[in-house]
Amino acid sequence: MIQFINVSKSYDTDIILKDISFTIEKGELAFVTGPSGVGKTTLLRLIYCAERPDEGDIITAGWDLRKLKQNTIPFLRRNVGIVFQDFRLLLNKTVFENVALALRIHDMHPKEIKEHVNGVLKEVRLKHKENVFPHHLSGGEQQRVVIARAMVSKPTVLLADEPTGNLDSETSKAIMNLFRGINAKGTTVLIATHNDSLFQGTGRRVLHLRDGQVEKEFIG
Numbered sequence: 203m204i205q206f207i208n209v210s211k212s213y214d215t216d217i218i219l220k221d222i223s224f225t226i227e228k229g230e231l232a233f234v235t236g237p238s239g240v241g242k243t244t245l246l247r248l249i250y251c252a253e254r255p256d257e258g259d260i261i262t263a264g265w266d267l268r269k270l271k272q273n274t275i276p277f278l279r280r281n282v283g284i285v286f287q288d289f290r291l292l293l294n295k296t297v298f299e300n301v302a303l304a305l306r307i308h309d310m311h312p313k314e315i316k317e318h319v320n321g322v323l324k325e326v327r328l329k330h331k332e333n334v335f336p337h338h339l340s341g342g343e344q345q346r347v348v349i350a351r352a353m354v355s356k357p358t359v360l361l362a363d364e365p366t367g368n369l370d371s372e373t374s375k376a377i378m379n380l381f382r383g384i385n386a387k388g389t390t391v392l393i394a395t396h397n398d399s400l401f402q403g404t405g406r407r408v409l410h411l412r413d414g415q416v417e418k419e420f421i422g
């Protein structure tokens with residue numbers, strides 16, 4: 203579902219990823235970890251074409267990214283849900299509107315939009331907050347809205363970058379349960395985190411980055 207083949211990425215003279223190869227299978231839930239600054243975010247950004255590699259090939263959900271033209275990227279993005287800290291909620295929009303906006307590019311009938319949005323809001327248990335503005339939600343609730351927004355277009359791949367970054371451990375557990383549920387329904391999930399407790403005891407594959415490479419791979 204996600205494949206890196208001899209991928210290298212530098213910023214100026216800084217080599218971030220060097221000659222990395224790995225595969226995340228369809229239906230997997232896996233983690234990428236390593237210390238801050240090691241390149242986890244860069245790796246995720248490469249998967250949805252927010253960055254391009256200097257060398258190597260990346261296949262995401264069947265798309266060979268090397269062959270993907272700039273104007274086809276929106277089609278790729280329909281298949282890739284993103285839970286990133288720099289995609290925050292719009293504070294002047296309600297919970298419902300924030301999630302519905304993600305369907306804008308889909309050319310959908312308003313009734314259909316409503317059904318889809320209500321469906322995911324139920325899944326993250328926030329249907330009762332649909333008319334609330336983000337600043338009236340707790341951090342965990344806001345993150346659940348972000349996840350709902352990522353899921354509403356029914357992506358085949360979900361990428362999450364430090365999804366529990368500012369949350370306490372109880373709330374983090376709830377968010378992880380949500381990811382497990384999403385994965386159980388068939389979505390491939392890749393989570394970047396520097397926080398070991400997120401993957402410990404999960405029984406899921408963990409790729410550990412160091413010095414630009416997958417230094418080791420283990421089961422969390």
Ligand SMILES: Nc1ncnc2c1ncn2[C@@H]1O[C@H](COP(=O)(O)OP(=O)(O)O)[C@@H](O)[C@H]1O
Nearest residue numbers: 213216218236237238239240241242243244245
């Ligand atoms: N757009 C950019 N331009 C220049 N350097 C960058 C850019 N994005 C990230 N970096 C650098 O690449 C390295 C890896 O960053 P990042 O992928 O964010 O690491 P992580 O997510 O593991 O903390 C860091 O040294 C960071 O400063």
Ligand SMILES: [Mg+2]
Nearest residue numbers: 242243244363
């Ligand atoms: Mg990061």
